[in-house]
Amino acid sequence: MKTLSRRGLFGAAGCLACGGAHLGLTATPVQAQGAAGWSPPAAAQRCPSRWGPNDRRGAMNLMTPERAKRAAGLIRTGEIVELGHVLAQDMPFFGTRRFDVHLKRTFMNPEANRRGSNEELVVTEIGQVGTQLDAFPHQNIGDEAYNCVNVPSITSRGGFTEMGVDTVGTIFTRGVMLDIAALKGVPVLGDDYEITVADIEQAQQRQNIRVEEADAVIFHTGWGTLWARDNARYVRSCPGIGVAAAEWVIQRNPILMGADNWPVECAPSKTMPGASLPVHQIALVVNGVHLLENMKLDVLAQRRQSEFALMVQPLKIKGGTGSTVAPSALF
Numbered sequence: 001m002k003t004l005s006r007r008g009l010f011g012a013a014g015c016l017a018c019g020g021a022h023l024g025l026t027a028t029p030v031q032a033q034g035a036a037g038w039s040p041p042a043a044a045q046r047c048p049s050r051w052g053p054n055d056r057r058g059a060m061n062l063m064t065p066e067r068a069k070r071a072a073g074l075i076r077t078g079e080i081v082e083l084g085h086v087l088a089q090d091m092p093f094f095g096t097r098r099f100d101v102h103l104k105r106t107f108m109n110p111e112a113n114r115r116g117s118n119e120e121l122v123v124t125e126i127g128q129v130g131t132q133l134d135a136f137p138h139q140n141i142g143d144e145a146y147n148c149v150n151v152p153s154i155t156s157r158g159g160f161t162e163m164g165v166d167t168v169g170t171i172f173t174r175g176v177m178l179d180i181a182a183l184k185g186v187p188v189l190g191d192d193y194e195i196t197v198a199d200i201e202q203a204q205q206r207q208n209i210r211v212e213e214a215d216a217v218i219f220h221t222g223w224g225t226l227w228a229r230d231n232a233r234y235v236r237s238c239p240g241i242g243v244a245a246a247e248w249v250i251q252r253n254p255i256l257m258g259a260d261n262w263p264v265e266c267a268p269s270k271t272m273p274g275a276s277l278p279v280h281q282i283a284l285v286v287n288g289v290h291l292l293e294n295m296k297l298d299v300l301a302q303r304r305q306s307e308f309a310l311m312v313q314p315l316k317i318k319g320g321t322g323s324t325v326a327p328s329a330l331f
Contacts, residue, residue: 038243038271038278040141046286047148055147056163058136058288059255060171062214068172071309075330081299081308084131084326085227091130092231092262099124126315127165127322133256133314134291135165138321139277139284146288159319166316168290168323173255175310175329176215177300178203180239181222188222189239194266195219197248207306213253216310220297224260227294240264243271246279250287256312257283258292292327300329307331 049055085091087099100123109115128138136146137160143151146163154162180195181188183203189195204210211217219241226234238261241249246265249257257264265279272278283289292312300308308331314323 164319193239
C-alpha cells in the first residue's frame with residue numbers, strides 16, 4: 001500500500017503526501033501555527049485513548065441513537081443534496097491509483113421475453129479514490145495506528161484484521177459546513193491557504209453556527225471546482241485546515257472532519273513544511289477521528305446551508321483502509 005501513497009508521490013519534493021483537551025489525551029494542542037508548532041506525540045501521550053486500551057472505534061463511539069435522532073430533527077423540508085463526486089476515469093488521481101470501467105455486454109437470454117443483460121468490470125483502488133472516508137489503519141505514526149495498535153500485527157494479505165473500514169458503520173449525525181471561501185470573499189481559497197482558528201471562529205460568527213460534540217465538521221474551500229477540470233492543479237497542493245485549526249476542532253469531539261479537497265488539511269503544511277500530512281496523524285492516529293475527503297460542496301455553499309443531517313455509509317470492504325462513499329446532506 002505504501003507504493004500507492006501520496007507520500008511516495010510527493011515526499012522527495014518536500015511536498016505533502018498521504019500516504020490534553022482533545023479526546024482526553026495528554027498531547028498538547030498547538031496554540032499558534034508556526035514552523036515548529038507540532039510533532040507526533042509519543043505513545044505514552046496518545047495512548048490509551050479516552051475509551052480505553054482496547055478501543056478500536058475512536059470518535060464513532062459518539063455515534064449514538066440519541067445523536068441520530070438529533071440529526072433526524074434537522075430534516076425539515078426533506079431536501080437532499082448529494083455530496084459525492086461521480087466516480088469516473090477523468091477524476092484526479094495520485095500515483096498509480098486508478099478507476100477503470102469495462103462494460104460487459106453479456107447475452108440475450110433464450111426465453112421468449114428476450115431479457116438482455118449487461119454488467120461491468122471495475123478496476124480500481126476502491127478505498128482511496130473519489131469522495132472517500134479514511135479508516136484508522138490508513139495512516140500510522142511509525143508502526144502504530146490509532147490507540148497504539150501495532151500495524152504489522154493486524155496486517156494480512158486480505159486486509160487489516162482490526163479497524164478495517166467495514167467496522168465503521170453508518171454515520172448519521174449533525175453536519176456543520178464552515179464556508180471559509182465565502183468568509184474570505186473568494187470562490188476558491190489560494191493554492192496553499194492554511195485555515196486558522198481565527199478563520200473558524202469568524203466563520204461560526206458569520207454563519208451563526210457553533211461546532212458541537214459528535215458533529216461532522218466540513219470545510220468549504222472552493223477547491224472542488226477544480227475536480228475533473230484541472231486535475232494537475234488539484235493534486236499539486238490545496239488549501240485546508242492547519243494543525244492548530246484541526247486541534248481546535250478535535251477539542252470539541254467531532255465524529256469526523258471533511259472538506260472539498262483531497263486531504264482535508266492544507267498541503268503542503270505551513271505548520272510543518274518538511275512533514276507529510278500532520279493533520280492525518282492528528283485525526284486518524286492520535287484522536288481516532290475519521291476524515292472525509294474530496295467532497296462536493298458547491299451546492300451547499302450556493303444555498304448557504306450551514307447545518308444539516310449528514311448520512312455516510314462506507315462500503316463493507318473487509319479490512320479496508322478506507323471506502324469511496326456517496327454522502328448526502330438532508331435538511
